[in-house]
Amino acid sequence: MGENKKPKKKLKIALVIICALIIIAIPVCYYLVYISYNHLTVNSYDINSDKINSSVKFVVIGDLHDNTFKDDDRELLKQIKEQNPDFIIADGDILNDDSENSDIAMSFIKRLVKIAPVYYALGNHELEYMENQHSEKLLDEIKSTGATLLEMEYKDIKVNGVDIRIGGMYGYAFDPNGTTKRDDMGDGIYDFLTEFEDTSSYKIMMSHRPDSFVFGEASKAWDIDLVVSSHDHGGQVIVPFLGGLYGGDQGYFPEYIHGLYKKDNMQLLITSGLGSNTQKLPRFNNVPEIMVVNLKK
Template sequence: MKVEGKSVRRYRQISISIVLLLVILILGEVWCSSHWLIVRTYEYQSQKLESGQEINAVVLSDLHDHEFGEENAGLVTKVKEQEPDLILLDGDFLNEDSEDADVPCALIRQLKDVAPVYFSLGNHEVSYIENGHTDLDGQLEATGAVVLDESYEDIEVNGVQLRLGGLYDYAFALDGNDDAKNTPEPVKSFLEDYQNTDQLKLMMAHRPESFCFGNASSVWDVDLVISGHIHGGQVVLPILGGLYGGDQGWFPEYVHGMYQKDNMNIFVTSGLGSYHQLLPRFWNRPEIAMIQIHG
């Protein structure tokens, strides 16, 4: 009979311990990437604001029916702590196959008492509506949000006049060249009307691809596009960054943070959750984004 040596048993014990530790760390990080909210602050400077003027806008996106505590109490508390001037809900707050809109409606009811709430549609809201829930816009507005879908509002915040728009569709033609000059109607008419102002122009566009492809960033006069959709790349790898994102494919360029393309600035939040992805969010905390707009 062959007797196993002490060194072999010791090596095996260490190996098993290392594997168990790695499994615990991986599972812990997956949990954190689904439940541990983080607040990040981003700055956007505009010459359209005078020195000393500032607007603080909380941006939330891609909740996907997830709840941070009962009726999202944890999420609401964190948003309140930021004392925002505006709350921008940038799409995918439910799922295309959701039975109802209870989660986003309950969230809006609470957030409307914190600051004015504006909602733009994501791909899941669009599919949800196409699946027969044609009253979604009305439900969201009844609970206290202003829904912006190929529409805009001129508002004043802290003495600053700004135009806030919402657009889900692409701001260019699907003609093989992604040419914004050939943008089909009615999107083209909406954008031409929207940009006809000297005010600060913010555009809620769930997909950054709506403006970062082709020449849209040089054709359309938008100061700051505010997007989500990419989930921060879903899985974040050291050095390489986000793994995959929407129409941009593997290792997307516009994945998380503030970018400049031509004269347009594009902000992308990593969002709060995800849907049926092949991989869970990893190394990718659910994000409450605070954009500080100042002169």
């Protein structure tokens, strides 16, 4: 009789432990999702270049996805302002492809330009939003905020005595074979990149998808100092000790997902962004990021 009771007792203990772990796990998981949409972190990166003769500071934000933070984004804007940036890069997906309108995104950008000049790059959600609306009205709405919209365009600026060429391009910087042959690259991308790289200024390319430059010959072929991207939300789900779970064309546990990388002839800077649209999995253990970049000699 005693021997039969022991297995039952062990089973009860195991069930109690499992239930206790579930009870603990539920609020922990809720918290890790909550902070991934509501808390903010500021991460700073120093980049050195012989082309920089005095310090330049800029902020990178991306993937807002119509996410609104506490007090109507006041804390988000306050923290950006506290960085005292020379300019700000809004690197796409500021709204969602299925947004009813652009009001939330454009209201945010209007307040952002009061802090510093804003350079806006299109993401896949801006492009899909315009397709869904059967209109390119969004382009005029972005420009009306006072931001400088750059898509297959660039602008030469001088910041603290430093010459900078900043451009924006959503397309892939390589052809279907991974090469950079003019005849195989569509939509005038080859000509745009060739013209963009023809300067002695420090060159920053806003490319919403890091995939546009991490594959094929792109990082070897183009003379670009810094590519700034977002898109992959830092992997969406941050797995302890393993990092971001998924990254677009890069697949699971991607190599180029968040932070500063050196790849062949260029540096690649990727922000984990500020939100996400409806996904199979929510942002998890993934605090929204304000990225601060310090260009130095």
